[in-house]
Amino acid sequence: MRAFRISAPASSANLGAGFDAVGIAIEIRITAEVRERAPGLANRWTYRGAHAPTHDGLRTCIEAGIAALAPSAPPLDVDLDNAIPLGAGLGSSAAAYAIGVAIGAQFAPATIEDDVQARAVAALEGHPDNALAAWYGGAVVAATGDDGLTSIRFPPPDVRAAVVVPSIVLPTAEARALLPQTYARADVVHNIQRAALLGAALAAGRIDLLRAAVRDTLHQPYRAAAIPGLREALALEDPALAAVALSGAGPSVLALVFGDPRPVAARIAACFERAGVASTVLTPALAASGVSMTLAEPATGSA
Ligand SMILES: Nc1ncnc2c1ncn2[C@@H]1O[C@H](COP(=O)(O)OP(=O)(O)OP(=O)(O)O)[C@@H](O)[C@H]1O
Ligand SMILES: N[C@@H](CCO)C(=O)O
The missing domain is CATH 3.30.230.10 (Ribosomal Protein S5; domain 2)
Structure with a gap:
């Protein structure tokens, strides 16, 4: 057996x-x-x-x-x-x-x-x-x-993760239904440029490029309508922040952080709190396996 x-x-x-x-x-x-x-x-x-x-x-x-x-x-x-x-x-x-x-x-x-x-x-x-x-x-x-x-x-890049999970229910199907069927060429070009940069940054281990490479015009702005506090979280500036993005279809937010991830996690949680949304903070490592x-x-x- x-x-x-x-x-x-x-x-x-x-x-x-x-x-x-x-x-x-x-x-x-x-x-x-x-x-x-x-x-x-x-x-x-x-x-x-x-x-x-x-x-x-x-x-x-x-x-x-x-x-x-x-x-x-x-x-x-x-x-x-x-x-x-x-x-x-x-x-x-x-x-x-x-x-x-x-x-x-x-x-x-x-x-x-x-x-x-x-x-x-x-x-x-x-x-x-x-x-x-x-x-x-x-x-x-x-x-x-x-x-x-x-x-x-x-x-995985050599950073820690801060994962902030807001107490919002947003099934993947609903989060996809928020997206438009068509996009303006400028928005598509914006994402192609950054997605290409993201792949190159991951390949080269250039963590310094991630902050610019993750900026998105195709899904996060639309999903933000259903996730109070997300816009503010994505706009955070912090010297410890290597990248911040909506995690998958949401509603969680992932930040990649230099050093101790807890202060950045607390700042993201505060964005949700100011929008009236409670959240849970996790600070896991990235998984190599x-x-x-x-x-x-x-x-x-x-x-
Ligand atoms: N309370 C629960 N008990 C058992 N299974 C659950 C429960 N809540 C959700 N699930 C299952 O967990 C899975 C969630 O999948 P879903 O694709 O919606 O989100 P996710 O995998 O967590 O996030 P994402 O795919 O956006 O990264 C589904 O298979 C669902 O059936
Ligand atoms: N890439 C998918 C992930 C869903 O799990 C999305 O953003 O909808």
């Missing part, structure tokens, strides 16, 4: 101008302790952690990942420990799909190459920026469409 532990990190998609293209992994994780059960038994799921699931949303993502690679997987005992705030723009669904695919690979009829697994996560998640950051860790740039999926991964698996102790007794 196989038993192992799999974890996957949170992620912050976009980094401003890299809308739907850039993602960065954050050292806040979903961890699954997985044990194979005897044939004929049902799956058994337990939930815990700072953001313990209260319904089967994450489980559904994990099961889809397992089914994509191993439709005939044996019954499993899965103990899910979640530290990623849910539905907050921090890639909890991408982490869950990544865990599911990694479990599925363990029970697939043949060995599945790593990049095939990564593509499966991206296909299930629908957003390669979150999906590949969860899978590979570090920072990723991804392009997807009729020409398939092309991506590159970089080590994505999905990781370790073998667990052999089961003792019960199936």
Whole structure:
């Protein structure tokens, strides 16, 4: 009976101008302790952690990942420990799909190459920026469409993260519905210039370029209408601030910070507070590794 532990990190998609293209992994994780059960038994799921699931949303993502690679997987005992705030723009669904695919690979009829697994996560998640950051860790740039999926991964920049999670509910679908169908050429050119700069800055480790590279005209200004305090947070100036952006579809804000991230996090939280919105502050490291698996102790007794 196989038993192992799999974890996957949170992620912050976009980094401003890299809308739907850039993602960065954050050292806040979903961890699954997985044990194979005897044939004929049902799956058994337990939930815990700072953001313990209260319904089967994450489980559904994990099961889809397992089914994509191993439709005939044996019954499993899965103990899910979640530290990623849910539905907050921090890639909890991408982490869950990544865990599911990694479990599925363990029970697939043949060995599945790593990049095939990564593509499966991206296909299930629908957003390669979150999906590949969860899978590979570090920072990723991804392009997807009729020409398939092309991506590159970089080590995370040498900064700390400040993640401020406002107590606003903004489902990804709603945050996307706020965006216009068409854009002015000047806004598109603005983002192309900065997204190209962002990719180059990540590739070259030029943290000093990030502040300029993340400025966005395609999604953050529109999403700000649903996130009181966001405009002010994105306009913050601070010598310790390497970059500040809406995290994914929001409502969380990610700041990349030189040195102690707490003062910058407090300034972002104050922007929300002035707008009448409470928030929670996290100061995680950026995650250099994505999905990781370790073998667990052999089961003792019960199936
Ligand atoms: N209370 C909950 N218990 C279990 N699962 C939840 C709960 N709330 C949300 N979920 C699940 O968490 C996932 C949230 O995914 P969603 O794509 O909306 O946001 P996210 O992954 O946190 O952020 P983003 O994709 O914008 O970075 C969904 O799969 C949803 O079903
Ligand atoms: N790039 C996506 C991320 C959603 O998880 C967006 O901004 O809508």
